[in-house]
Amino acid sequence: MGRKERIKELIQANPNLSFLATLFILIIFVSFFLQVAYFNHFIHQRLEESVESTFKVFQGKVSDYIDLLETIYQIEFIPEFGELAESKGLLAELVDILNEPAKRVKVTELGVFYQGKPFLTWHYTQTNLDVKACQPTRIKNGALLTVMRPIKTDKYNLCGVLSFDISYHREVILTHALFAGVISLLNLFVVIYLTIRALKSEVSRINAQKKLQAERDLALLGRMASSFAHELRNSLNRVFLELQGLGVSTTNTFLFEEIKKMLQWLEDILLFQKEINIKAEVFKAEDFLLEAQLFFAGLNKKGVNFYVESKVEEVCGDRFWLKKALENLLKNAYEAVKEGGTIKVSLNKEGENFVLEVFDDGEPLPSSSDKLFEPFFTTKREGFGLGLYLVKKVAEAHGGVVKIIPQTEGKTFQLSWSCKPKV
Incomplete structure (x- = not known):
């Protein structure tokens, strides 16, 4: 029996069990995709919260730095404040605050602009952003997320740009997807294994029933054939003896060969019924x-x-x-x-x-x-x-x-x- 015929036999043995197994397999696949989708949504939500909180800290610190510089130099804010030594120190302090060790989202680029001119920049490489118009923008490139937003202080409208390394969140999503995939595969293998075992058991039970019924039918047929064969063999033996008594020559091969052939068939039937x-x-x-x-x-x-x-x-x-x-x-x-x-x-x-x-x-x-x-x-x-x-x-x-x-x-x-x- 080929593999296809074997599978067909297993499925036909218990269609209800086959349906339940198919349903369980479908549930496993749907569960896997739902888990991945939910966890992906959850991680992205956590990422958004982290980005929002970082940007709020960023905006608050920039506003405080501008107020501090205006107090020190007793003049209104100008972009050239960024060239001052105090600004360099404030920038280093700002980077340290934004990249606290406990944070999963790390800032890789930073830029603050006033009327399109740079005020504070750190590792800044963005060239395709319109920092003068400063429309809220999000650009995702692989493991890098760049966010541009207006920064409003009491007196000035500035533009802030932050780039985040989100590789950690991507790794978490992939790890969870891999873990969920492994668990789903294990569940799938368990369901398939148990289903095949159950179907094989059902096939064995059906085959055993068929074999038992066949043996009963053969036994009944054997008893009937044996009774018939006994009577017919006795009749043929009497015919054989009568022919010899009538002087029919045994050289009449056709007649005697046919009788011998029928006697042999009857012996086969008797042996078929006989227990060995x-x-x-x-x-x-x-x-x-x-x-x-x-x-x-x-x-x-x-x-x-x-x-x-x-x-x-x-x-x-x-x-x-x-x-x-x-x-x-x-x-x-x-x-x-x-x-x-x-x-x-x-x-x-x-x-x-x-x-x-x-x-x-x-x-x-x-x-x-x-x-x-x-x-x-x-x-x-x-x-x-x-x-x-x-x-x-x-x-x-x-x-x-x-x-x-x-x-x-x-x-x-x-x-x-x-x-x-x-x-």
């Missing part, structure tokens, strides 16, 4: 493969080349059921090969596991090969599709598996199992 109870024993591999050769000799009407190979001397398992599994694999291989084809049986041991392989150079695997071991599934015109299902049951009863291995020409059915004989 494993009675493990150790037996010779040579004898086991000899039985397979004798079975295939009676089956081979197409001149198929048949080979057996064993790398072990003894085999452990239920001899009866392993024999039935091998016979079904041989019949399946025989039906797949053409006249003069090749079938090879090999018996080996890999670690603690016995491995039985049946190779044929016949038709390649069909596209529906994953269903070959399901009951009543067949790609042939005859039969009930129970042979490979029986092989699977025998493998699982031994605690093993059966699988198909594609080859360059043909295919190999591999049955592997572990076994410890009862003492």
Whole structure:
């Protein structure tokens, strides 16, 4: 099953849970954006408050300095006051006050102008501001915020310009956004993880219910088929004996072959219903493969080349059921090969596991090969599709598996199992 099909199956397993998970994911994203937006608004508000308070201090100090200079020199204020030694000292004091260590917003440029002429300047680089008109202006350039406003004293109208370093506030916003993003991602992963776990659990529950129902249906079908097969087999056996009693020659191959074929089908149905109870024993591999050769000799009407190979001397398992599994694999291989084809049986041991392989150079695997071991599934015109299902049951009863291995020409059915004989 592909990834898309798997996701589709999970979503279809519980649409209500899928809807709730989608809703939670949407809430997480909306919550993240709301957090970032709110914190951004909050930080900008704090920044505005800091700028406003700094500008008020700036305006008050400039007004006090002008009054002080007029008192000292006993003349009205002129821009040339800025060249006085006292003004230099006042400027240094003003910068220290505006850039107190506790403040997060630092002043990087300062300018005070009267009628377009500079009075006090510190690191001033602005050239695109009309300080004569002094219209309230805000310019943001990266981490630098420049503010120009009129400064009104009791007697004069001046223009003040301050530039602020707002990198701290930007870093706080980015840090919070990153933190909120990490928390949101963690919440997202938790929701997705819990949703997938819940959906998988639901899928497992549904599959278990389907499997249980299928097993019940198969059991019922098996009981019905077994009853029917018993009666039909008895009738066919009586027909077979009556034909012989009437002197019908067994050389009439068509008639007798058809009866034998129907008897074999009935045996398949009876084995399908029969419960497999494993009675493990150790037996010779040579004898086991000899039985397979004798079975295939009676089956081979197409001149198929048949080979057996064993790398072990003894085999452990239920001899009866392993024999039935091998016979079904041989019949399946025989039906797949053409006249003069090749079938090879090999018996080996890999670690603690016995491995039985049946190779044929016949038709390649069909596209529906994953269903070959399901009951009543067949790609042939005859039969009930129970042979490979029986092989699977025998493998699982031994605690093993059966699988198909594609080859360059043909295919190999591999049955592997572990076994410890009862003492």
